[in-house]
Amino acid sequence: MHDFARSVVDWYHANRRDLPWRRDGFTPWGTLVSEFMLQQTPVTRVIPRLEEWLTRWPTPAALAAVPPGEAVRAWQSLGYPRRALWLHAAAVAITEQHDGVVPEDVDALLALPGIGDYTARAVAVFAYGNRHPVVDTNIRRVIARAIDGQAEPGPPGKRDLAAMEALLPEDRAASAAFNAGMMELGAIVCVARTPRCDACPVAARCAWRQAGYPAYDGPKKAVQKRYEGSDRQVRGRILAELRGSHIPVTAAELEAVWPDAAQRDRALAGLLADGLAVAAEGGYTLP
DNA sequence: CAGGCGTGGAC
DNA sequence: TGTCCAAGCCT
Numbered sequence: 558m559h560d561f562a563r564s565v566v567d568w569y570h571a572n573r574r575d576l577p578w579r580r581d582g583f584t585p586w587g588t589l590v591s592e593f594m595l596q597q598t599p600v601t602r603v604i605p606r607l608e609e610w611l612t613r614w615p616t617p618a619a620l621a622a623v624p625p626g627e628a629v630r631a632w633q634s635l636g637y638p639r640r641a642l643w644l645h646a647a648a649v650a651i652t653e654q655h656d657g658v659v660p661e662d663v664d665a666l667l668a669l670p671g672i673g674d675y676t677a678r679a680v681a682v683f684a685y686g687n688r689h690p691v692v693d694t695n696i697r698r699v700i701a702r703a704i705d706g707q708a709e710p711g712p713p714g715k716r717d718l719a720a721m722e723a724l725l726p727e728d729r730a731a732s733a734a735f736n737a738g739m740m741e742l743g744a745i746v747c748v749a750r751t752p753r754c755d756a757c758p759v760a761a762r763c764a765w766r767q768a769g770y771p772a773y774d775g776p777k778k779a780v781q782k783r784y785e786g787s788d789r790q791v792r793g794r795i796l797a798e799l800r801g802s803h804i805p806v807t808a809a810e811l812e813a814v815w816p817d818a819a820q821r822d823r824a825l826a827g828l829l830a831d832g833l834a835v836a837a838e839g840g841y842t843l844p
Numbered sequence: 845c846a847g848g849c850g851t852g853g854a855c
Numbered sequence: 856t857g858t859c860c861a862a863g864c865c866t
């Protein structure tokens with residue numbers, strides 16, 4: 558193992574946070590659910606929802622047995638509720654096509670709804686201990702800085718997987734610890750805004766530090782539109798209304814959640830198209 | 845492939 | 856207040 562990987566692995570074993578998905582006996586299904594929830598959502602907000610979900614639906618078959626709307630309701634305010642729909646659909650596929658067992662093959666995982674390059678490898682590695690490069694936003698940032706000497710990663714691409722593969726230890730257990738360690742490093746030390754280089758195990762080897770912390774000069778990232786007043790906010794308001802009701806929500810009731818009719822209609826049409834809402838007798842409900 | 849997709853905390 | 860950011864994915 559190279560010195561860089563060894564430093565990260567040693568640091569990880571000494572500094573890893575005690576998180577639910579790192580407990581002994583945590584199931585592959587638990588890992589899958591946690592990874593869905595962690596897509597773009599902070600750890601602290603995920604933990605309580607995860608506990609609820611796994612208590613209620615301890616297996617893929619348990620989730621597959623209820624209507625998808627129950628998953629959307631239990632998703633509460635984690636955000637990006639299409640993930641709840643996709644997770645439910647994945648549970649159905651696992652139940653029907655994989656005998657209720659979460660696959661450990663990356664390609665089989667990639668074939669499931671809502672699972673992309675990151676989640677497929679995260680499950681294969683963290684649930685099953687297989688040797689694959691895992692690349693998330695934390696790891697992209699750590700590699701950009703420590704290896705490439707840049708303040709921020711460039712646009713994501715397949716080359717990210719190759720860059721991580723080049724660093725990955727050959728040993729299976731060490732590779733899993735390296736993946737987890739790189740993510741942990743990016744999450745609590747090499748953070749986006751104010752990196753804590755004084756606590757970094759690879760500071761002495763960091764290309765960005767050695768270069769004097771040059772400012773980022775690559776292509777600009779797309780600026781996120783403001784949320785206040787956006788279609789996203791309207792979708793969120795409408796969906797909250799549907800989550801809170803066990804009978805159809807009428808069009809008149811929806812008028813009360815957002816005054817702009819055109820925007821409200823657009824948001825509702827989007828929810829219907831996404832399958833997050835369905836037309837029912839007298840109004841709309843969760844699917 | 846650029847843009848759409850939630851929500852809330854930190855600064 | 857506004858801006859940035861958070862274990863991405865889909866079209």
